[in-house]
Amino acid sequence: MPTAKGNPGADVSGAGSPNSISNVQAPSGKDAAYENFPVGSWLLPAALRPHIARYYAFARAIDDIADSPDLADAEKLKRLDGYEKAVLGKGRKNQAYDIAHQMHDSLNETGISPDHCVDLITAFKQDITKLRYRDWDDLMGYCLLSAAPVGRFLLDLHGGSNNGYGASDALCQALQVINHLQDCQDDFLSLDRVYLPEDWMVDAGIDVQELDAVLAKDHTSPALRRVLDRCLDATGTLLADARLLPGGLISRRLAMESAAIIEIALQLTRQLRERDPLGPNRVKLSKPDYLWCCAKGALRVWM
Secondary structure: OOOOEOOHHHOOOOOOOOOEHHHOOOOOOOOHHHOOOOOOOOOOOOOOHHHHHHHHHHHHHHHHHHHOOOOOHHHHHHHHHHHHHHHOOOOOOOHHHHHHHHHHHHHHHHOOOOHHHHHHHHHHHHHHHOOOOOOHHHHHHHHHHHOHHHHHHHHHHOOOEOOOOHHHHHHHHHHHHHHHHHHHHHHHHHHOOOOOOHHHHHHOOOOOHHHHHHHHHOOOOHHHHHHHHHHHHHHHHHHHHHOOHHHHEOOHHHHHHHHHHHHHHHHHHHHHHHOOOOOOOOOOOOHHHHHHHHHHHHHHHHO
16 A cells, blocks of 8 residues: 655645644555456456556545444535535646546546546445335435446546446446345444335335344345345346447447446356355355356357
8 A cells, every 4th residue: 555645734724734644544455356256357458457457446435434333424524615626627636646646647648537536436426324214216326326437537538438327327226236145234233325216125124224134134125125136036127238338339338348247247146146144154256156257248249
């Protein structure tokens, strides 16, 4: 982790005077190896990978702040404000926000809108202040801020799509829900966040405490299983829309990567149906399954 010193008198955040990057960042220990999906893989053009790496590092840094169990909500919001000002190039530079300054430079170099960064910050601020989602549409509104900007950034970086952002948004929203289902118990127990639609839980005759009750039962109850399957059904609809994505992309390399990601998502949804997402082991693909999905998706575009 970088340890360069910042200038306390040049704090762009208005969040006090952090004197090192470690005072602003709140690392979770998660990295690309934790993710379900490729992050700037070899399928993408080498010249663009540094910009993808900067975007990923920016997204990881602000997500870690929002997810930190050690920071007060007010402090989280203050730090996120600092990242927003830095990525927009407002105020004097502070080394503590170097990741955001690098992202700002990348945006200037590529001509990509900072909206794809600001929307992520808005989503992570929402994570701090909004802990429940009343229905599927409410959840999709969150995913449009927390996940879709990643796809939009990649599309813009690779020349765009003949079909606009729609299929990319659908894929990113599906990926976000898959992640929520994998981690729904941990999100509730560690952060009191629940990304399961409340109205679907009411229909099943349960509430959020059912996520805690799984610990005693050592398995997901039939009622909670119905809610999870309903989420998977809706995710399947998103993935059906996402199938249009590779065919519309200008970049063949991004088309190959997106097709691989779709295959991974489809396999994960199958496993989430077959296995217990709240069981002792996180539902994830084995390395052979992961590589097969990548090859299958990429070859479909290549051929």
